[in-house]
Amino acid sequence: MRFRLLIAPLLGALVSAGASAASYTVSEGSTLGFSATFQGETFEGTFGKFEATIRYDPADLAAASFDVNIDLASVVTGDADRDASLPDPEFFDTSKFPRARFVTTGFRQSGTDVIADGTLTLKGMSKPVSLKVRFTANGSDATLDVTTTLQRLDFDVGSGEYADTKTIANEVKVKGHLKLKAQ
């Protein structure tokens, strides 16, 4: 009796230590994009091609990790001139830097929110970026919503004559809506 009382919590501890956060792949219907401001008007951009490896368990943030890889040339914003400009050297410079990548370094609880700290590599520059995370389990699958705000000039996006923030605002809101499928 005494033995069982002792061993049960021990076994429980062993199991949870051995458990890893669930792994997910991103399925159809997921979106990753941004909203930026041009001449005081907000426009939406989306990346048609990106891959993400997501490990997440709300009860075990230490084991969570995101690795997101974005094909920058797949961007569309609903305007032909703008879409043709974004791969240019002044913006994403996709011939030199075809992809952007975000890799988490750690997760933390901030009030009721979960924050994913990580490094965003964009246009050859790597800088710390934090995402606000909302994870909703749905059986063995889940949805993951992430948001953050970047300053485009931190990554030299829209350089030279496009640096004027009165025409193109510095602030860019990034949002992802990922439909996760258990692996």
Place this chain on the structure above:
Amino acid sequence: MPIKSTEQRWGSVAKTFHWLMALGIIGTGSLGLYMTDLPRGMTKVNLFALHKSIGLTLLALVLLRLAWRMFDRRPRDEPMARWQRIAAHGAHGMLYVLMLAMPLSGWLYNSARGYALQWFKQFNVPALVAKNETLGDFAILAHVIGFWILAFVLLAHIGGALMHHLFDRDNTLLRMLPFGRLRKRPDGETT
């Protein structure tokens, strides 16, 4: 120079509207022709913004001008053939319609396409309609056709004024010039 128009000549308010808008229409019209074929870049972006800013200003001016026209009187027509009188007034009517239609079709185009419409980088005007590809195509077509009609009517308007000034030697042009001194009329009446 009196503020209001008289029997013989246009008042200072009517003249100011006329010449300010003439400058704006010729300026933004030339800009419109030039800017569309520019390569992508900030120059194109800024010239489009300037074209739209002048256009919005012209829309405000034509509304004020129409309001003033209700309040102001009009000088008597100079003596001229009946067909010239009809053509002149017809051209004026068309110019008013086009002065409204050009900025409004531009505004509609920007709204339907979801483009920004900003007045000299100071403030944005609201969209007239929600995004609508078909309506945007219609609006830009109306804007372009309107431009060519406007160019034609303006040529007739300017040509008519010059013809009256140089050949008929009447006061049609002089009474609209900022500091024009009127000629003696053939019937001996003076200003």
